[in-house]
Amino acid sequence: MKEKELRLALVLFGGVSLAIYQHGINREVLNLARASKAYHDTDSLAAKQAATHVFARARDRTGRGAGDETDALSAEVYFDLLKRLGRVVDLRVLVDVVSGSSAGAVNGIALARALAHDLSLETLTTLWLEEADMQRLIAPEARAKAWNKWYFRPLLRPMLSWLRREGMLPATADHEMAERVLSFVRSRWFNPPLDGTRLSAVLLDGLLAMEEMPGGAPRSLLPSGTQLSLAVTVTDYHGIDRTIFTHDPPMLREREHRHVLQFSCEHRKSGVIESDFGLDNAPSLAFAARASASYPGAFPPARMAEMDALLAARGMAWPTRERFLERNFGHYREQGMNPEELVLLDGSVLDNKPIMAAARHIRLHRAFREVDRRLIFIDPHADPQYGRETEREAGAGAVPGWFETLRGALSDLPRQQPVHSELAEISRYNRQIRRLKATIAETRPQVEALVEQATAGALGGHYTLDELRHWRLTSTNLLATSTLVYNAWWRALVLEALDFVAGLLRKLCGYSQESPAARWLQLVVEEWAACNGVLCTEYRIPDEVYGNADMPRFARMVIRFGIEYKRRRINFVLHELNALYQYLPLDTFCATDPGTLDEVKAEIHECLDGLAIYDGSDFIDEVTATAARALLHPGAPDAGELVDGVVQDFVLQHGQTLGALIERLGDECGIAESNANMDAALASPRVQRIDASCRRRLLTAYLGYFYWDVILRPALGALALGTGPLEEVLIDRISPEDATTLAAVGRGQAVLFGTSFGNFGGFLSRKARENDYLWGRLHAADRLIDIVAGALPGNGGLGEGELRAFKKRAFEAILAEETLRLQGVPELIARVTAAVAAL
Numbered sequence: 131m132k133e134k135e136l137r138l139a140l141v142l143f144g145g146v147s148l149a150i151y152q153h154g155i156n157r158e159v160l161n162l163a164r165a166s167k168a169y170h171d172t173d174s175l176a177a178k179q180a181a182t183h184v185f186a187r188a189r190d191r192t193g194r195g196a197g198d199e200t201d202a203l204s205a206e207v208y209f210d211l212l213k214r215l216g217r218v219v220d221l222r223v224l225v226d227v228v229s230g231s232s233a234g235a236v237n238g239i240a241l242a243r244a245l246a247h248d249l250s251l252e253t254l255t256t257l258w259l260e261e262a263d264m265q266r267l268i269a270p271e272a273r274a275k276a277w278n279k280w281y282f283r284p285l286l287r288p289m290l291s292w293l294r295r296e297g298m299l300p301a302t303a304d305h306e307m308a309e310r311v312l313s314f315v316r317s318r319w320f321n322p323p324l325d326g327t328r329l330s331a332v333l334l335d336g337l338l339a340m341e342e343m344p345g346g347a348p349r350s351l352l353p354s355g356t357q358l359s360l361a362v363t364v365t366d367y368h369g370i371d372r373t374i375f376t377h378d379p380p381m382l383r384e385r386e387h388r389h390v391l392q393f394s395c396e397h398r399k400s401g402v403i404e405s406d407f408g409l410d411n412a413p414s415l416a417f418a419a420r421a422s423a424s425y426p427g428a429f430p431p432a433r434m435a436e437m438d439a440l441l442a443a444r445g446m447a448w449p450t451r452e453r454f455l456e457r458n459f460g461h462y463r464e465q466g467m468n469p470e471e472l473v474l475l476d477g478s479v480l481d482n483k484p485i486m487a488a489a490r491h492i493r494l495h496r497a498f499r500e501v502d503r504r505l506i507f508i509d510p511h512a513d514p515q516y517g518r519e520t521e522r523e524a525g526a527g528a529v530p531g532w533f534e535t536l537r538g539a540l541s542d543l544p545r546q547q548p549v550h551s552e553l554a555e556i557s558r559y560n561r562q563i564r565r566l567k568a569t570i571a572e573t574r575p576q577v578e579a580l581v582e583q584a585t586a587g588a589l590g591g592h593y594t595l596d597e598l599r600h601w602r603l604t605s606t607n608l609l610a611t612s613t614l615v616y617n618a619w620w621r622a623l624v625l626e627a628l629d630f631v632a633g634l635l636r637k638l639c640g641y642s643q644e645s646p647a648a649r650w651l652q653l654v655v656e657e658w659a660a661c662n663g664v665l666c667t668e669y670r671i672p673d674e675v676y677g678n679a680d681m682p683r684f685a686r687m688v689i690r691f692g693i694e695y696k697r698r699r700i701n702f703v704l705h706e707l708n709a710l711y712q713y714l715p716l717d718t719f720c721a722t723d724p725g726t727l728d729e730v731k732a733e734i735h736e737c738l739d740g741l742a743i744y745d746g747s748d749f750i751d752e753v754t755a756t757a758a759r760a761l762l763h764p765g766a767p768d769a770g771e772l773v774d775g776v777v778q779d780f781v782l783q784h785g786q787t788l789g790a791l792i793e794r795l796g797d798e799c800g801i802a803e804s805n806a807n808m809d810a811a812l813a814s815p816r817v818q819r820i821d822a823s824c825r826r827r828l829l830t831a832y833l834g835y836f837y838w839d840v841i842l843r844p845a846l847g848a849l850a851l852g853t854g855p856l857e858e859v860l861i862d863r864i865s866p867e868d869a870t871t872l873a874a875v876g877r878g879q880a881v882l883f884g885t886s887f888g889n890f891g892g893f894l895s896r897k898a899r900e901n902d903y904l905w906g907r908l909h910a911a912d913r914l915i916d917i918v919a920g921a922l923p924g925n926g927g928l929g930e931g932e933l934r935a936f937k938k939r940a941f942e943a944i945l946a947e948e949t950l951r952l953q954g955v956p957e958l959i960a961r962v963t964a965a966v967a968a969l
Contacts, residue, residue: 133220133499133711133724136921139227139488139859140241141507142234144478146425147892148510148884149233150258150899154906155508155864156241157251158204159225162914163351164248165208166223169216170353178216185209203943204911211918211936215926223918224353226495229361229488232478234508235422236333239393239415242360243340246395246407248349253339259900259951261332264893268323326430329423330440334416341409348403350395355735357396359491360406363477363484364389364421367431370462373644381646388480390487391418391458399732406450413437413446414454421474428890434470464642483507485552489559492859496701496738500708502921503857505556509865510882553861560858567856569841577834578826580608589829590822595813598833600676602809606836607671619840620669624684627691628655628664630744631792637747638758651762653777658788659687661781678802689805690796693744696804698843699835700738703808705856706831707731710824722821730820730828733811741804754794761787808832862917869909871937875958875965881905897954904948904955908962911940938969 140159142152168185172178185206215221225245230238244251352358369385376382393415395405407415421432441448459469481487488505497503581589585601609616632648632655641647659665663683675681678689688695710727743749761784781788796802811817812832817825831838866881882905883891883898892898915936919925925933945966949959 132218134222134921135497135499135501136221136223136918137227137495137497137501137503138223138225138917139492139503139505140225140229140238141483141485141488141505142228142230142238143507143509143511144232144234144476144482145510145884146233146889147262147898148882148889148902149236150262150892151510151882151884151902151906152234152237152508153240153251153254153258154903154908155910156237156244156906157255158907158910158914160241160244160251160351161205162208162223162918163225163245165205166212167248167351167353168205169209169212170222175216175220178220179213183213203947204907204940207911207936207940207943208914208918210939211915214928214932214936215919215922218926219922221918221921221926222353222499224351224356225358226352226356227359227361227488227491229363229484229491230422230477231363231482231484232423232425232476234484235362235477236419238360239362239419240337240340242358242393242395243337243407243415245351246358246403246405247341248351249340251340254336255903255951257332257336257339258903259896262893262899263896264890266328268325324425324429326420326424326432327436327440329429330416330420330432330436333419334412334437334440337412337415337419338409348401350397350403350405352395352397354397354401355399355732357394357495358407359495360393361484361487361491362391362393362418362422363481363487364391364418364432365475365477365479365481367473367475370467371465373646373649375644375649389474390481390484391421393418399735411450411454413441413448414450417454422477424474424476426475426479429476432474433472461642464640464645483552486555489552489556489859492857496704496735497708497857500711501857503859504862504917504921505859506862506864506917509863511865511885556859556861560860563856563858566842570838570856573838573841574830577837578830580837581605581830581834584608585833589826592818593813595809596676598813598829599806599809601833602805603675603677603681604671604673605833607673609837609840610670613668615840617667617669619836619843620684621665622843623688623692623695624659624665625656626694627687628659630691630693631655631795634747634750634795635758635762638750638755639762640759650777654762654780654788655792657777657781658785658792661785662789678805686796689802690799691801693741693801695839696801697738697741698839699832700734700741700808701856702835702838702842703812703828703831704731704734704738707734707828710827722819722824726816726819729816730811730814733814734808737804737807737811740807741801744799744801749800750795750798754791754798757794758791761791862913864910864913866905866909869912871912871934871969872908872941872962872965875961876905895954900952900954901958904944904952904958904962907944907948908941911944912937915940934969938966941966941969 138159145152165185169178169183172183177183212221212223225241228238228242228245230236240251240254243249366387366389369387370389372384372386374382374384393406393411395403395407397403405411417432417434417437420437424430424432437448455469456463459472462469462472477484485505485507492503492505584605584607585593585597588597606616606620629652632652635655636643636648636651639647639651641651656665664687666684669682669684671681671685678686681689707727707730710722711724747755812829817828820828866876880886882902883895884902885891886894886898892902915933919928919933928936941962945959945963952959
């Protein structure tokens with residue numbers, strides 16, 4: 131049975147009270163992930179398809195049982211969908227990337243925590259429906275007294291009519307909504323009316339309540355061997371200096387205000403879960419949510435002191451505080467800035483739709499099987515009725531009024547700027563990935579012929595570890611006669627290794643990235659290499675080499691420090707290994723047991739994972755680090771001193787000491803051992819058990835990667851792909867416009883109430899919140915079923931009628947769960963129930 135992974139990267143836009151709609155969507159995303167985990171709890175394909183293999187709603191750590199939301203009813207529908215598709219392809223679904231801004235950041239943080247530790251979002255549903263109320267959010271000192279702005283009371287109805295004409299309220303406003311609007315406009319002006327400390331408390335309480343009884347065995351919805359990345363956008367009011375090297379003037383300084391907070395969870399194959407989403411990190415997560423949701427003018431900016439004071443008042447510790455600051459604000463400290471003094475604003479000010487933040491993480495994540503990679507962005511504003519009433523009243527193309535123009539220029543237009551550029555960039559990326567894959571396929575026969583020549587046709591039979599090492603070290607020589615290509619490629623690899631050396635020395639010396647000192651250090655390393663035969667004009671590997679010590683100096687530099695090349699080569703081997711699964715188990719091309727390929731892949735993944743240590747500098751001994759600082763700190767010039775001759779003079783005086791330091795770094799790095807580990811993995815008995823045709827393809831990818839790297843490296847660099855996998859990123863959207871199965875229910879009116887009152891509409895009434903939350907779940911179920919089925923050719927054999935039947939079951943499950951809870955929208959529930967019954 132063919133196996134496949136559907137990997138979802140979720141992007142949640144900013145939208146203030148539209149957070150409630152997003153929360154409804156998150157409930158279904160979590161249910162889908164939980165259903166996938168339950169379906170794959172057994173390894174046997176026969177057991178997965180057995181009639182007894184059903185979705186079991188287990189009790190959670192709080193002791194709640196089947197009568198509660200522990201595992202929602204719609205998860206059973208997703209489970210059955212995966213089981214039905216499993217007749218064709220064994221499909222695993224997981225969310226491994228989440229990015230969010232403002233309201234989307236709040237929801238992204240909660241979803242990531244639930245995914246990382248298999249937690250419920252039920253408590254947050256209660257929080258959104260009950261606590262996201264304008265009356266509760268207004269700061270006590272900002273509330274209107276009996277006679278404050280009393281003149282607004284008789285003007286309430288005309289004001290509501292004006293707000294409706296301005297497109298800031300739905301067609302009708304009920305009593306609760308009218309009272310909330312009145313409270314808001316009568317509250318404090320010229321200072322943020324909403325309570326930042328209360329927001330921090332509510333966010334912290336919500337995250338803590340997700341796990342009421344900590345303890346027990348670690349749990350996660352992430353399969354072992356995978357990781358989850360979360361990116362949260364914030365805006366630094368004061369900003370941080372960025373250095374840009376130009377022609378004239380030679381250097382510029384700018385202030386960067388855009389900032390992204392990073393969190394991650396890794397579920398190792400050993401079962402260990404290394405997570406930023408545990409209870410100990412709840413204050414960090416709550417602070418990130420508070421900062422990203424600090425809507426300018428409504429909430430005060432976020433500062434560390436606010437969270438510190440809240441925790442102190444409760445007698446709570448923040449054990450991960452220093453780790454959070456170092457990971458997300460370490461570069462501030464490099465410039466002598468104190469992260470605790472930062473003033474952080476809403477992330478949507480500069481990055482309301484963080485698609486590229488998600489794309490950067492996608493390119494770093496690896497899949498264990500053939501992967502269908504989706505980037506799903508949630509856009510609540512893609513409502514076909516949103517704003518149309520205003521258009522009809524004002525007239526298409528009419529000149530907007532003063533207030534409407536001002537609001538649009540300062541808020542609406544920047545936040546709702548289309549994501550055309552980001553999506554066009556991903557489309558360009560996908561097009562280039564398709565071309566690269568076609569290039570690999572077209573050049574494979576030539577590369578195979580070259581490798582066969584270099585190995586004298588020995589890959590189909592038995593070979594030793596020493597032979598494999600010799601073939602790897604000399605595999606580039608067949609291209610040596612094409613000196614124009616060969617020498618240029620070798621020089622590029624050497625410079626790549628020198629970049630790693632310069633970066634490592636920069637970290638040891640504590641220089642900030644792109645600073646004048648870092649620039650000087652890069653030039654010093656390259657000058658030293660040019661003076662010591664590392665950067666050459668001609669490159670050649672002797673034919674008779676069997677060990678690293680026999681290699682020329684330039685090649686030893688790549689062997690000892692060329693980590694990017696090693697990662698690219700290992701990822702390429704994994705790419706070719708993944709391709710072999712499509713031939714299993716019946717195709718005569720590769721009559722190999724899939725379990726054997728699994729074992730080989732696991733060992734290769736270990737080789738790749740072992741390189742992660744080199745992303746930092748902690749592996750360097752403190753004595754060596756002290757020697758680096760002693761040599762390079764005094765020599766670093768100030769910003770105005772980086773002139774011709776400075777670099778050459780330093781290398782002339784200290785070149786021998788620098789060379790000894792680099793040799794010492796090479797000894798401590800141990801990067802060269804990664805080659806030995808890969809050699810051992812590919813010369814192991816399990817690899818030699820692989821069918822000869824499959825084994826030849828696998829070894830050609832390893833020994834012949836040099837030839838493919840000549841072709842691929844420039845394109846990979848242009849795509850900013852670096853060492854990531856060669857995967858397309860398909861784009862899907864969840865919005866009111868895309869979920870069409872129940873479109874007739876909301877026809878002729880805006881579906882979501884949260885889009886009104888400048889996106890604060892959901893805070894004006896319980897009815898508005900219940901409306902948006904229910905539609906969030908329904909729209910998500912509609913779209914997720916399409917996305918899961920669409921991961922297989924021809925929807926996995928599901929016809930339109932069968933697909934509609936799964937959607938009907940999901941809608942019915944959601945209504946069964948929510949009808950008793952949602953007492954404020956009986957008309958909506960009745961209309962949806964009737965529409966579902968008619969499917």
